[in-house]
Each structure stands twice: as C-alpha cells, then as structure tokens.
Amino acid sequence: xxxxxxxxxxxxxxxxxxxxxxxxxxxxxxxxxxxxxxxxxxxxxxxxxxxxxxxxxxxxxxxxxxxxxxxxxxxxxxxxxxxxxxxxxxxxxxxxxxxxxxxxxxxxxxxxxxxxxxxxxxxxxxxxxxxxxxxxxxxxxxxxxxxxxxxxxxxxxxxxxxxxxxxxxxxxxxxxxxxxxxxxxxxxxxxxxxxxxxxxxxxxxxxxxxxxxxxxxxxxxxxxxxxxxxxxxxxxxxxxxxxxxxxxxxxxxxxxxxxxxxxxxxxxxxxxxxxxxxxxxxxxxxxxxxxxxxxxxxxxxxxxxxxxxxxxxxxxxxxxxxxxxxxxxxxxxxxxxxxxxxxxxxxxx
Amino acid sequence: xxxxxxxxxxxxxxxxxxxxxxxxxxxxxxxxxxxxxxxxxxxxxxxxxxxxxxxxxxxxxxxxxxxxxxxxxxxxxxxxxxxxxxxxxxxxxxxxxxxxxxxxxxxxxxxxxxxxxxxxxxxxxxxxxxxxxxxxxxxxxxxxxxxxxxxxxxxxxxxxxxxxxxxxxxxxxxxxxxxxxxxxxxxxxxxxxxxxxxxxxxxxxxxxxxxxxxxxxxxxxxxxxxxxxxxxxxxxxxxxxxxxxxxxxxxxxxxxxxxxxxxxxxxxxxxxxxxxxxxxx
Ligand SMILES: Cc1cc2nc3c(=O)[nH]c(=O)nc-3n(C[C@H](O)[C@H](O)[C@H](O)COP(=O)(O)OP(=O)(O)OC[C@H]3O[C@@H](n4cnc5c(N)ncnc54)[C@H](O)[C@@H]3O)c2cc1C
Ligand SMILES: Cc1cc2nc3c(=O)[nH]c(=O)nc-3n(C[C@H](O)[C@H](O)[C@H](O)COP(=O)(O)OP(=O)(O)OC[C@H]3O[C@@H](n4cnc5c(N)ncnc54)[C@H](O)[C@@H]3O)c2cc1C
Numbered sequence: 302x303x304x305x306x307x308x309x310x311x312x313x314x315x316x317x318x319x320x321x322x323x324x325x326x327x328x329x330x331x332x333x334x335x336x337x338x339x340x341x342x343x344x345x346x347x348x349x350x351x352x353x354x355x356x357x358x359x360x361x362x363x364x365x366x367x368x369x370x371x372x373x374x375x376x377x378x379x380x381x382x383x384x385x386x387x388x389x390x391x392x393x394x395x396x397x398x399x400x401x402x403x404x405x406x407x408x409x410x411x412x413x414x415x416x417x418x419x420x421x422x423x424x425x426x427x428x429x430x431x432x433x434x435x436x437x438x439x440x441x442x443x444x445x446x447x448x449x450x451x452x453x454x455x456x457x458x459x460x461x462x463x464x465x466x467x468x469x470x471x472x473x474x475x476x477x478x479x480x481x482x483x484x485x486x487x488x489x490x491x492x493x494x495x496x497x498x499x500x501x502x503x504x505x506x507x508x509x510x511x512x513x514x515x516x517x518x519x520x521x522x523x524x525x526x527x528x529x530x531x532x533x534x535x536x537x538x539x540x541x542x543x544x545x546x547x548x549x550x551x552x553x554x555x556x557x558x559x560x561x562x563x564x565x566x567x568x569x570x571x572x573x574x575x576x577x578x579x580x581x582x583x584x585x586x587x588x589x590x591x592x593x594x595x596x597x598x599x600x601x602x603x604x605x606x607x608x609x610x611x612x613x614x615x616x617x618x619x620x621x622x623x624x625x626x627x628x629x630x631x632x633x634x635x636x637x638x639x640x641x642x643x644x645x646x647x648x649x650x
Numbered sequence: 651x652x653x654x655x656x657x658x659x660x661x662x663x664x665x666x667x668x669x670x671x672x673x674x675x676x677x678x679x680x681x682x683x684x685x686x687x688x689x690x691x692x693x694x695x696x697x698x699x700x701x702x703x704x705x706x707x708x709x710x711x712x713x714x715x716x717x718x719x720x721x722x723x724x725x726x727x728x729x730x731x732x733x734x735x736x737x738x739x740x741x742x743x744x745x746x747x748x749x750x751x752x753x754x755x756x757x758x759x760x761x762x763x764x765x766x767x768x769x770x771x772x773x774x775x776x777x778x779x780x781x782x783x784x785x786x787x788x789x790x791x792x793x794x795x796x797x798x799x800x801x802x803x804x805x806x807x808x809x810x811x812x813x814x815x816x817x818x819x820x821x822x823x824x825x826x827x828x829x830x831x832x833x834x835x836x837x838x839x840x841x842x843x844x845x846x847x848x849x850x851x852x853x854x855x856x857x858x859x860x861x862x863x864x865x866x867x868x869x870x871x872x873x874x875x876x877x878x879x880x881x882x883x884x885x886x887x888x889x890x891x892x893x894x895x896x897x898x899x900x901x902x903x904x905x906x907x908x909x910x911x912x913x914x915x916x917x918x919x920x921x922x923x924x925x926x927x928x929x930x931x
Contacts, residue, residue, distance in 0.1 A: 433780060
C-alpha cells in the first residue's frame with residue numbers, strides 16, 4: 302500500500318485529544334493522552350488541542366483550564382445542556398462538526414465505554430481509520446502516525462497506519478501512558494463552538510444514573526500499590542490474605558481472570574488484557590502463573606514481586622523480584638512483617 | 651419482532667500459537683468458536699423473541715467455514731442464519747466490516763423492517779468494539795452500547811429502557827426502536843440448545859450471499875481496499891533483559907522470607923519506605 306494523501310486532506314494539521322468528562326469529573330486517561338499528545342505535536346511541530354464538551358458549569362470551566370496545565374495550546378469548547386451526560390448522538394454530532402471545521406491530523410480518545418462508543422461512531426461518519434487500544438504512538442519518518450497494539454491477547458504486537466485518510470484516529474486504554482506533570486502556569490487559546498442538535502432531536506433520554514456503591518473503594522487502575530492473587534490461592538476464603546496485605550500497604554487488590562470466572566472476586570477486580578491495566582509503583586502477584594494476557598496488564602508497574610511455588614512459572618520472566626514459596630504462608634507473614642516495619646519507625650521517633 | 655444478531659467466528663485464542671522463528675500466527679488446526687461475547691447478545695435476542703414473538707436471525711461475515719458458527723447458533727435456538735462470504739471481503743478493517751454487515755442488514759430489512767440489531771461487546775481476536783457503533787451509524791439506529799440489562803420494551807410505543815455501563819455507574823436510558831445494542835458479558839445465562847434445535851440446526855438451510863447478493867454496489871468499499879487502516883508490521887513483544895532476582899532464604903520460614911522480600915523491595919525503591927512509613931504513622 303502506498304502512502305499518498307489525497308489533496309483534500311493535506312491541510313489537516315494538529316494533534317487533538319478528546320477530554321472525557323462524566324458527571325463533572327475528568328477521566329485521568331484524558332490527561333495521560335495529553336501527555337503523549339504533547340510529544341507527538343512537538344515531534345510534528347504542530348499544536349496540541351483539547352476538546353472539552355459538557356454543560357455550562359463550573360466543572361466544564363475547570364476542565365478547560367486544566368487542559369492547558371497538561372499541555373494544550375488550544376481548547377475547543379462546546380457548552381450545552383444537551384451535553385450534560387454522555388449520549389452518543391449529540392457527542393458524535395459536535396465532534397464530527399469540530400473535526401470537519403478545524404481539520405486535525407490526529408485525534409485521540411480513551412478506550413473507555415465513552416471513548417469507544419464515541420470513536421466508533423465518529424470514525425464511521427468521517428470514513429476514516431481508527432486503531433483500537435493502542436499501547437504505543439509514534440510519528441514515522443514521513444510524519445504519519447504509527448499506532449502499535451497488542452493482538453491475540455498480547456501474544457503479538459502489530460503496528461497500524463491510516464495512510465490515506467485524515468484524521469488518524471486511535472484509542473488508548475487508561476494507564477497505558479504515564480500521568481504527566483501539571484504546569485499550572487500554562488494557559489492557552491479558547492475556541493467556542495455550538496451544538497446544532499436540539500434536545501427535541503435527541504431520541505435517547507437519560508432517566509437515571511445509578512452510581513456504583515464502591516465510592517469507598519479505591520480505583521484499582523489508579524492504585525499506587527496493588528496486591529493480586531491467582532488460582533494458586535486455591536479458594537475464595539484465602540483471598541483474605543491478599544486483601545489484608547493490600548490494606549496494610551494502603552493499596553488495592555485484584556486477581557487473574559480465572560478467579561473472576563470462579564466467582565471468587567467481581568469482574569472489576571480482574572487485571573490484564575480483558576480487565577484493568579495497572580501502573581502501580583509496587584505490584585505483588587501471588588499464585589499467578591504470568592500468562593501473556595495477565596502480563597500485558599501489569600507491565601507498566603515499576604516494581605513487580607512474584608510469589609509462586611513453581612520455579613519455572615512464566616511470571617518470573619518479567620517480575621523484578623521473585624520468591625519460590627507457598628503464598629498461603631508467605632502472604633500473612635509479609636503482612637505481619639510490613640505492619641511491624643511500618644509501625645517501628647513511628648514508635649521510635 | 652425482527653431481531654438480528656451479528657456473530658463472528660473467531661479462533662479459540664487460548665490455543666493460538668506463534669511460530670517461534672517467523673513470528674507468524676499459526677492458525678492451522680486451531681479450533682474456531684462463536685465469539686464468546688456474542689453469545690450474550692444471542693441469548694438476549696432469543697429471550698425477547700420468546701417474550702414478544704418474532705424471529706431471531708444470525709448474521710456473520712467470514713470465510714465459507716464460518717457456516718459452522720451459524721449452525722451452532724441455530725442449535726442454540728436462532729431461527730434463521732445468513733452468511734456473507736466473498737473473497738472481496740478479505741482483509742476488512744472495522745470500517746469495511748461495518749459496511750458489509752450494514753449492507754446485508756439493509757437487504758434483510760427490505761423483506762421486513764428490523765427492530766433491534768444485537769452485537770457482542772467486542773471480539774476476542776480483533777477486540778476493537780468498533781463494529782457495533784459502525785453498523786448503528788451507517789443504518790441510523792439508536793446506539794446503545796455496553797448494555798447490562800433491558801429493563802422494559804414497549805412494542806406499541808416502540809420504546810425501550812436499558813441499563814448502560816458507564817464510568818462510575820450505570821445510565822438508565824430510554825430510547826426507541828430501531829436500535830443497536832451491544833450486550834455486556836455475563837448479563838444473562840446462555841441457554842443450552844434443546845435436542846429439537848440441535849436436530850433442526852443440522853438440516854436447516856443457511857443463506858449464503860456473495861458481496862453482490864448481499865447488496866454491495868461498490869466493491870471498493872469492501873475488504874482491504876475499503877479499509878483505511880493498514881497493518882504494517884506484526885512482531886513478538888521483546889522479552890525483558892534480565893529475569894527476576896530471586897529471594898533465597900535458608901529453610902522455609904515464612905517470616906524470614908517476608909523480611910527478605912521487604913528488604914529487597916526497599917532496596918530497589920527507598921522512597922517507597924519513606925512514603926509508607928509516613929502514611930502509616
Ligand atoms: C482472550 C483471553 C483473554 C484473557 N484475559 C486475561 C486477563 O485479562 N487477565 C488474566 O489474568 N488472564 C486472562 N486470560 C487467562 C490467562 O490466559 C491465564 O489463563 C490466567 O491468567 C491464569 O490465571 P492464574 O495465573 O491465576 O492461574 P494458573 O495459570 O492456574 O496459575 C496458578 C499459579 O499458581 C501457582 N501456585 C499454585 N499453588 C500455589 C501456592 N500455594 N502458592 C503460590 N503459588 C501457587 C502455580 O504454580 C501457578 O503458576 C485470558 C485468556 C484469554 C484466552
Ligand atoms: C490483531 C488484529 C488487530 C486489528 N486491529 C484493528 C484496528 O485497530 N482497527 C480496525 O479498524 N480494525 C482492526 N482489525 C480488523 C478487525 O478485527 C476486523 O475488521 C474485524 O472484521 C472486526 O473487528 P473486531 O474483530 O475488532 O470486532 P469488534 O468491533 O470487537 O466486534 C463487535 C461485535 O461486532 C460483531 N462482529 C464483528 N465482526 C463480525 C463479523 N465478521 N461478522 C458478524 N459480526 C461481526 C460481533 O457481534 C462482535 O461482538 C484488527 C484485526 C486483527 C486480527
């Protein structure tokens with residue numbers, strides 16, 4: 302396939318990130334994308350632009366301000382009551398309009414329920430390519446976007462291009478890229494646009510929002526310390542050892558997929574290809590064999606510690622520290638030892 | 651009700667092997683299955699049919715052998731099956747796939763208007779979750795993704811209420827038919843086919859359409875040529891340089907193992923010790 306961009310796409314310029322706001326809260330994946338988008342824009346010598354869609358509200362204004370802190374030069378803003386909660390029709394309409402009017406060459410969204418729902422519609426409307434769940438974004442020598450993503454559950458990687466169409470679209474999962482530092486001194490340009498669609502034209506209505514009652518629990522994907530257990534823990538009751546260590550360390554806990562399939566822990570605790578991607582500072586994996594589908598979800602961790610009875614377990618190929626031992630005795634011992642150590646300096650001072 | 655369910659035949663990816671030298675995927679002998687996520691869509695479609703009447707048609711784009719997947723769906727209780735298969739579909743990305751499927755759906759709708767199109771949340775091979783939204787957009791259907799439950803359906807008013815998984819909670823949405831629903835996994839319990847359905851499936855005709863028969867007018871929109879994305883390189887992830895540093899403790903005393911692990915963790919990340927003791931005190 303030849304790379305030959307049709308004339309009508311030649312003035313497509315700049316890197317765009319769609320900022321995902323649900324119920325007034327910006328999803329951190331948007332800032333992670335801004336961090337990566339900044340690098341792409343610098344490499345291309347173009348501007349980084351954010352798209353902020355939402356109601357006329359303080360939370361929308363706050364999000365706009367933050368886009369500059371995370372690297373945006375320009376922010377495209379549409380404030381409309383019809384954009385209060387995410388719905389496919391009005392969001393697709395406004396984002397498609399913005400793209401057709403301002404012509405970005407790269408358009409990035411989070412691979413979240415919102416981002417995947419919206420990106421699929423917008424790419425189809427524009428007739429352009431969309432690479433899903435990218436784990437690496439790079440600018441090629443000819444300035445086109447090379448998006449790499451895992452395939453077949455992470456056994457292989459493939460690099461995908463959108464050669465002859467613009468914008469080049471990609472989604473990226475939360476936690477694949479690191480959170481950039483905010484620079485609160487930065488500011489930028491604002492461009493307002495309005496939604497052509499009226500509430501009467503929107504078929505789908507929101508009757509209610511039922512918040513998950515996990516507000517007290519930390520968000521696994523964003524936890525600094527994660528302790529996880531696999532089939533090596535043998536039964537549901539033994540997960541108390543995992544939860545206790547997580548608690549002692551002030552972290553969160555998770556598991557491998559078969560644990561969810563057994564019904565020992567709920568699906569939102571799953572880590573890996575078809576679960577959460579995590580990037581903690583410390584990841585402790587107990588009784589997990591380290592299958593590729595698990596590995597792809599934890600590779601961003603700074604320090605991986607594996608406890609497994611099998612010296613040949615795959616997990617020792619990518620863990621930083623390993624111990625061949627029974628997790629059922631080591632986990633409680635580790636919790637006790639940590640509890641002692643962390644208390645000791647406080648007592649001494 | 652006229653309900654359509656899109657199902658994809660996929661390799662049973664737990665058994666996929668990669669050639670150690672050429673890094674290519676070895677598909678030979680890999681068993682194929684109905685994409686597991688699509689079974690929840692099929693189940694939900696059959697549940698609605700059982701309650702409201704009508705028929706469930708399963709639609710698949712794939713090579714001739716994908717007929718197997720459709721027969722399995724008939725065995726589970728689908729009423730009718732359509733396979734669109736053509737060399738010109740080969741190499742389709744999601745844009746070209748949604749074009750081909752939407753075209754065939756349009757042709758099916760000529761006989762009788764479609765009320766609901768179901769798809770799975772995503773596949774286990776391509777894993778993009780983009781085909782459902784693509785079909786909805788092309789056909790102008792109300793798009794309802796990540797649906798965990800259908801709360802109610804009013805065929806008189808043609809209105810539907812669903813629960814949609816979103817960030818931090820569930821949206822309860824009221825929308826209208828015709829719509830496209832992508833069904834979340836584990837949202838229902840997939841039935842086993844009855845003996846009658848299994849017997850029927852073995853003999854039932856599967857409608858097989860070429861691109862032309864499916865209603866495709868512009869073959870340039872299909873397959874590789876209709877796909878804006880191009881896969882340039884497929885490669886194996888590079889292994890990490892060194893393998894894990896192993897904790898070795900004489901004897902098997904868990905307490906000593908625990909202490910040794912902590913020493914090594916703090917040796918590698920001294921700031922973590924400071925941070926942890928600060929929050930603990
Ligand atoms: C399409 C697809 C997607 C998938 N997605 C995911 C995903 O997102 N996340 C995921 O995790 N998996 C996923 N999997 C499954 C994955 O392939 C593995 O099957 C799974 O990760 C294995 O889980 P496990 O390590 O807990 O269990 P096992 O592979 O059974 O390993 C158990 C381990 O525990 C060890 N052990 C036993 N007893 C003890 C003990 N007392 N103390 C210490 N160690 C002990 C054993 O030596 C063994 O290594 C996916 C698979 C497919 C096909
Ligand atoms: C490793 C790999 C990576 C790929 N990456 C991309 C990419 O980033 N972008 C891109 O545009 N294409 C990509 N493709 C191509 C894409 O997989 C194909 O277009 C495929 O035909 C449909 O996409 P999907 O498997 O991701 O389906 P999804 O969009 O995940 O499927 C959602 C639902 O649509 C229905 N459906 C999907 N395919 C069919 C079918 N053939 N017949 C009937 N129903 C179906 C099913 O109900 C399914 O549950 C990739 C393919 C591979 C093998």
